[in-house]
Amino acid sequence: MDSIKQKFYYKLVLLNKSKYYTISEKPQELVMGDTTEQNLLQSSLVYVYRTQELALSNEIRVKDPKTHLSPKTVIKIMCWGDSKEEDPKYAFSFMCPILDVGFPFKPQKPIRDVSRRSKIIPPKELRSLPYWRDITPCRYGLRKLPSPKLSVRSISHINWRVKSSRAYEKLRKMEEETEKLEKEISEIEKFADLLDLENDDFLKDSAINESIK
Numbered sequence: 171m172d173s174i175k176q177k178f179y180y181k182l183v184l185l186n187k188s189k190y191y192t193i194s195e196k197p198q199e200l201v202m203g204d205t206t207e208q209n210l211l212q213s214s215l216v217y218v219y220r221t222q223e224l225a226l227s228n229e230i231r232v233k234d235p236k237t238h239l240s241p242k243t244v245i246k247i248m249c250w251g252d253s254k255e256e257d258p259k260y261a262f263s264f265m266c267p268i269l270d271v272g273f274p275f276k277p278q279k280p281i282r283d284v285s286r287r288s289k290i291i292p293p294k295e296l297r298s299l300p301y302w303r304d305i306t307p308c309r310y311g312l313r314k315l316p317s318p319k320l321s322v323r324s325i326s327h328i329n330w331r332v333k334s335s336r337a338y339e340k341l342r343k344m345e346e347e348t349e350k351l352e353k354e355i356s357e358i359e360k361f362a363d364l365l366d367l368e369n370d371d372f373l374k375d376s377a378i379n380e381s382i383k
Contacts, residue, residue: 179218182229185241217259222274
């Protein structure tokens with residue numbers, strides 16, 4: 171077992187009611203200021219990393235539904251004694267958590283909202299937010315930045331447009347049927363008027379014939 175000069179390492183842990191737990195099948199509580207001893211010959215070990223970035227990139231469990239949305243943070247641990255290296259992670263026989271350092275403050279690009287009409291949040295505005303240092307990508311299971319303006323269309327508005335278009339089609343069909351009925355009624359009335367005229371002519375002719383007789 172090698173002896174490593176670096177004394178302080180970092181580890182990503184779950185945060186539950188101000189208590190810190192390792193991200194594993196059997197979470198182990200790590201108490202600030204308390205020294206934890208472990209046997210390096212065991213199969214399940216608590217590993218640490220040289221930097222915060224390495225701890226984040228190697229310990230994120232994206233596909234684990236149990237811990238995906240759980241609050242997380244990075245703690246600084248003082249390590250000594252025998253060591254076991256499995257690059258890039260290390261295991262030590264003695265570990266003592268000393269500080270909750272949170273997440274590294276190294277944003278490379280401004281965060282952009284997913285909608286088309288979204289605006290980019292300037293880095294200056296991001297730094298002014300009180301919880302900026304706690305914010306990381308959504309895959310870390312943390313809070314999202316507030317969107318400056320949501321441009322997603324309302325579903326109810328879309329449904330209303332669909333319903334209104336359907337109602338318009340029904341009204342148009344009803345108007346067409348009404349026009350057809352009105353035409354048929356007008357034709358029937360014309361035919362009835364012709365019948366009345368024929369009856370009048372017949373009565374007149376019969377009256378003339380009787381008078382002649």
